[in-house]
Amino acid sequence: MKVKRLLVLLLxxxxxAGPTTAQTCSSSCSATECSCWDMGLTSxxxxxxxxxxxxxxRSNAITTLSQSDLSRYRNLQFxxxxxxxxxxxxxxxxxxxxxxxxxxxxxxxxSIPSNMPITLTTLxxxxxxxxxxxxxxSDLSRYRxxxxxxFMSQQIFTIxxxxxxxxxxxxxxxxxxxxxxSIPAEIFEPLGxxxxxxxxxxxxxxxxxxxxxxxxxxxxxxxxxxxxxxxxxxxxEGxxxxxxxxxxxxxxxxxxxxxxxxxxxxxxxxxxxxxxxxDCNMRPFKQTLTEYHDFAYDIECAGPxxxxxxxxxxxxxxxxxCEIPASTTKHAASCSSVSDRIxxxxxxxxxxxxxxxxxxxxxKCLKQCSKCSKKFRKVCPxxxxxQNTCLQEFRETxx
Ligand SMILES: *[C@@H]1O[C@H](CO)[C@@H](O)[C@H](O)[C@H]1NC(C)=O
Numbered sequence: 600m601k602v603k604r605l606l607v608l609l610l611x612x613x614x615x616a617g618p619t620t621a622q623t624c625s626s627s628c629s630a631t632e633c634s635c636w637d638m639g640l641t642s643x644x645x646x647x648x649x650x651x652x653x654x655x656x657r658s659n660a661i662t663t664l665s666q667s668d669l670s671r672y673r674n675l676q677f678x679x680x681x682x683x684x685x686x687x688x689x690x691x692x693x694x695x696x697x698x699x700x701x702x703x704x705x706x707x708x709x710s711i712p713s714n715m716p717i718t719l720t721t722l723x724x725x726x727x728x729x730x731x732x733x734x735x736x737s738d739l740s741r742y743r744x745x746x747x748x749x750f751m752s753q754q755i756f757t758i759x760x761x762x763x764x765x766x767x768x769x770x771x772x773x774x775x776x777x778x779x780x781s782i783p784a785e786i787f788e789p790l791g792x793x794x795x796x797x798x799x800x801x802x803x804x805x806x807x808x809x810x811x812x813x814x815x816x817x818x819x820x821x822x823x824x825x826x827x828x829x830x831x832x833x834x835x836e837g838x839x840x841x842x843x844x845x846x847x848x849x850x851x852x853x854x855x856x857x858x859x860x861x862x863x864x865x866x867x868x869x870x871x872x873x874x875x876x877x878d879c880n881m882r883p884f885k886q887t888l889t890e891y892h893d894f895a896y897d898i899e900c901a902g903p904x905x906x907x908x909x910x911x912x913x914x915x916x917x918x919x920x921c922e923i924p925a926s927t928t929k930h931a932a933s934c935s936s937v938s939d940r941i942x943x944x945x946x947x948x949x950x951x952x953x954x955x956x957x958x959x960x961x962x963k964c965l966k967q968c969s970k971c972s973k974k975f976r977k978v979c980p981x982x983x984x985x986q987n988t989c990l991q992e993f994r995e996t997x998x
Pocket of ligand 1: 743744745768
């Protein structure tokens with residue numbers, strides 16, 4: 600008897616929590632909003648309240664939009680059709696949507712839909728690795744109310760200069776995860792209100808020196824995961840409000856002196872994942888660092904060989920030198936000019952040098968070096984004082 604009652608109870612519970620097959624988009628609606636994610640919809644339902652201002656159709660199977668799909672929902676302010684295999688947006692689709700301010704579409708569009716409402720303040724065209732390949736200077740010129748604009752994960756590799764020229768109210772621009780290898784010099788200059796700019800995950804190998812000129816309100820700048828190998832010394836000049844800058848995952852080997860000097864509001868700076876060369880090119884930068892620059896902890900030396908793996912902050916300025924040959928052939932070359940004073944400097948570095956074949960190449964050189972090195976240790980027993988005055992003394996003793 601007890602068991603039977605329990606089973607009945609269980610059945611009721613199961614029925615209540617049961618399959619949602621009966622749920623439709625319209626049953627999820629209030630008078631102002633429909634949230635219809637993940638319902639397998641292949642078109643925009645036509646039985647929704649015409650009073651709705653928000654319609655969320657993310658994660659469905661809609662491939663095409665036409666005028667008849669949306670014309671009855673003329674109060675819409677917010678429309679999201681992301682994570683749909685949407686590839687065709689026909690002319691006239693948005694004709695009746697005179698109040699639309701936020702439009703999020705994706706993810707198989709190969710061009711920017713034409714005739715979107717000029718009332719838009721937010722436009723997100725989310726790709727999934729295929730999609731829009733270029734932005735032309737007239738593609739966006741009508742949408743002057745835009746404040747947030749994102750072309751995430753498209754395939755954009757060219758942007759014509761002037762593309763953002765009229766978007767002076769823009770506060771956030773994302774070109775995250777595209778194929779940009781270069782950017783026109785003055786493209787962002789009119790965007791005086793811009794606060795967030797993402798160029799991360801592109802193929803940028805260099806940036807024009809004045810690319811960020813005019814962006815005095817910029818707070819967050821993402822340049823990570825590109826192919827940048829160097830940065831102009833004054834590239835961040837004028838970004839007085841910047842508080843978050845990421846440069847991680849690039850090919851940067853050294854930084855110009857004082858490059859972060861005027862960024863008085865910087866709170867977060869990401870530098871890791873670059874092949875830093877802790878040589879003479881980094882010395883001026885090191886000398887401008889103060890104890891407040893704790894971001895420099897991120898910098899791990901990838902080279903030269905004798906400093907690989909060391910933290911840049913732990914390396915003395917005097918050890919940031921360029922004479923230490925990077926390759927074995929250079930080692931051999933410098934070993935051959937025994938009389939050269941540089942040779943002795945190299946000898947000191949050679950204690951870190953492990954390449955056996957290179958060792959063989961200048962055995963004689965090493966013999967002298969080790970003789971000299973012994974002497975050096977005698978003259979300068981204290982590791983801590985070896986670097987400066989003692990090094991000088993040692994050179995004179997040995998050469
Ligand atoms: C730009 O923003 C200002 C201030 O919010 C607003 O008054 C103006 O109408 C906006 N411009 C456009 C074209 O929407």
